[in-house]
Amino acid sequence: VGNRVHTFVRVKPTADFAHDMIKFGPDHKSIDIYIKKDAKKGVVNNRQTDWSFRLDGVLHNTSQELAYETVAEKLVSEALTGYNGTIMCYGQTGAGKTYTMMGATAEYKHRGIIPRAIQQVFKATAHSVRVRVSYLEIYNETLVDLLSTTTSSGTSDVPMAVVDCPQGVYVKGLSIHSVSHEEDALNLLFEGETNRAIAEHTLNKNSSRSHCIFTIYIEVRSRFRVFSDVKCVNSKISLIDLAGSERLSKTRSEGQVLKEAMYINKSLSFLEQLIIALADPKRDHMPFRQSKLTHVLKDSLGGNCNTVLVANIRGEAAHVEETLSSLRFATRMKWITTEPVINETYDREVCREGEWRMVNRSLVTYDPLTDIQKAEIKSQVHKYLKGAIDEIDIVNIRQVQEVFKQFKLIASQQEHEVEARLRSKYTLIDKNDFAAVAAVHKAGVVVVDGHLVQEENGRDLGTRTASFSSRHGGKKKSRKTRSSKGPLRCHQLRLLPCTVSCCRAEQTDLPMSGCVFFKFCCSSPPSKPVAFEQFKEECGSEISRIFKENKSILLARKKRSSTVAQRINFIKREMEGIQKALQAQKQKRWQEEYVDEKGQIIIDEKEFSLIMKLKDLKEEYRSGYAELQDLKAEIQYCQRLVNQCRNKLIAEFEIWYNESFLIPEDAREALKPGGNIRPGMIPINRVMCLEEDEQDRFERMQETTLPACPASVSFYRAKTKTDQKHMYTRTMSSLEKMRKKPGLITAAGKNKPLSFLHVM
Ligand SMILES: Nc1ncnc2c1ncn2[C@@H]1O[C@H](COP(=O)(O)OP(=O)(O)OP(=O)(O)O)[C@@H](O)[C@H]1O
Helix, strand or coil: CCCECEEEEEEECCCCCCCCCEEECCCCCEEEEECCCCHHHCCCCCCCCEEEEECCEEEECCCHHHHHHHHCHHHHHHHCCCCEEEEEEEECCCCCHHHHHCECCCCHHHECHHHHHHHHHHHCCCCEEEEEEEEEEEECCEEEECCHHHCCCCHHHCCCEEEEECCEEEEECCCCEEECCHHHHHHHHHHHHHHHHHHHHHCCCCHHHEEEEEEEEEEEECCCCCCCCEEEEEEEEEEEECCCCCCHHHHCCCHHHHHHHHHHHHHHHHHHHHHHHHHCCCCCCCCHHHCHHHHHCCCCCCECEEEEEEEEEECCHHHHHHHHHHHHHHHHHHCCEECCCCCEEEECCCCCCCCCEECCHHHCCCCCCCHHHHHHHHHHHHHHHHCCCCCCCCCCHHHHHHHHHHHHHHHHHHHHHHHHHHHHHEEEEECCCHHHHHHHHHHCCEEECCEEEEECCCCCCHHHHHHHHHHHCCCCCCCCCCCCCCCCCHHHCCCECCCCCCCCEEEEEECCCCEEEEEECCCCCCCHHHHHHHHHHCCCHHHHHHHHHHHHHHHHHHHHHHHHHHHHHHHHHHHHHHHHHHHHHHHHHHHHCCECCCCCECCCHHHHHHHHHHHHHHHHHHHHHHHHHHHHHHHHHHHHHHHHHHHHHHHHHHHHHHHHHHCCHHHHHHHCCCCCCCCCCCCHHHHCCCCHHHHHHHHHHHHHHHHHCHHHHHHHHHHHHHHHHHHHHHHHHHHHHHHHCCCCCCHHHCCCCCCCCCCC
């Protein structure tokens, strides 16, 4: 990238562009600003009116793709070779900093530098790369971990602080997340954005008033080896979206906004001071510690780091002062010199599998294994199977392949052994041979993978079946049919009478779906009612729980409604009684002509108390009636949710039943994580919040957009996932709130929105 900070200016498109004030040079590197003399300041006016700035590029009406290629691509590819890189967007609010950095996440082609950088990192080939990410926000001098909710280690409890150490600065308490795919990293990015938006909403803060730093940490190892020297290159890419830089006077802020603006002003002016200091070769003290922002950026600005600044400006005349100030800032940044160095180390650390992504293995070459090495691996595999050792040392890919080969060999030997043993004990009869079937039926037989099996010595099969199963229960079973003459493979055996329903289930956790996937080794599935009970306890437990909860809320509403209705009827009857009594009282008064000396009617105490009571009852009646109306609306709404929930439960059960019992084993394999079909058993948290139209949209998009642009799959998947997760969290918290308030909504609360658990 060079030996000084590279600066670019990006102009936000506008129909109101001040052509007479802002002019671009033909080389797309210079920008001139002209401001007319202020007539009010008289003829003698020394104020400068023309400025000329020369930068590394002016991005005017530039697509996101071109902006990325110009600003970031080289920096990211150098980060993959060990150079730290920083890209920072500076400019007034609304000038396009977030658009440049993050982009418009609704559309793939409008994604900004961060998602593109993530994609470039994961596209990188020829090395094994370990990637981690963090997302920090600095708001009013407070450090906020935007990914703290996604961590299970509870790092959010640690008070966050910027810490200096010989290796550089780091933020204590900031969670750093390992990611093995582009989609994982995008998930975290979107998660962070969502958290930022939530905080913005709940704390009534404005995201333009915080600085955000998304960091990609990269570790590249030149060879995937252990117990030998490994060249390890560490680098990080800091992607910074600064707070809006407008002046205090312009914002005319007060209260909270003023406080925020002051913090921003301070941190940006400290940043400016730091930049002036960094650009001055004579300065030996750099004021890094003046603010959280400058402290965090200590090793990300200049120094050994490739640094790029994008000054985002607005082209309208009204913003020309801000534009000038941003361009001045960019020019100052330009003078900071950098001496990028590769951060590489050699170590003997053992690579932890799983955290490493093998990229383009074909580029890594290994010598073939010798016979001695093969024998050693074979012995290790045997020891491992016997339980004598817990781990097999992994040296290189060749050795991993040999380990698998040995496992395969042993598995096939065992199959043959078992088959031979079975053949020595049982007679196999073709199921289609009806005469033979009829003959052996009398003797009592069982079905083995579509064949009738009879024990040669005629002993009871039940116990043998059990002993066979227990010895080989852990093995995978295949449902492939075989020819009657072909070898009988032990994993094809199902020593169960065909009328007996499912006998045993193996459980496999599906991390992607968060569900338990059942593989049944019997030939006939359990009855649906039995399976349904099981489904409700296992995979469907969450949805079943929600269904029950929604039903109980509905029931509570119905009960309350009936109580209120009874009460209203009672009040109504009471009111009618009082009205009758009052009528009688009035009649009596008229007959007896109760009047005082001024001729005014006198009401006796009894009548007065009846009037007061009627008034109270009317009040109570009105409020009860209002509550009843609310309850009716709630019941209707709740009933709809319960119905939706019931339908969802049944639909999910059907999918689960089909997948667990009816889909052939090989198709099931494909459904497993890593298989080429995504599990149809949608994870419960997605099931519950997946809006029909959102899913439809995604599917439609997959059919139309994706074939033309397969690289966008991760982006859209991550986006959809984050949206769904966010929706799910919202829904759950509504339910939580509801549970905490068992008291039913009173008439006073009738205008509050209903909060039931949505199951779409
Ligand atoms: N180059 C561009 N092309 C199209 N739209 C843009 C561009 N730059 C900015 N916008 C749009 O302008 C609006 C404001 O941009 P953005 O939020 O990125 O500004 P910002 O500088 O980050 O502001 P803030 O300081 O408030 O965060 C957004 O709706 C964004 O989509």
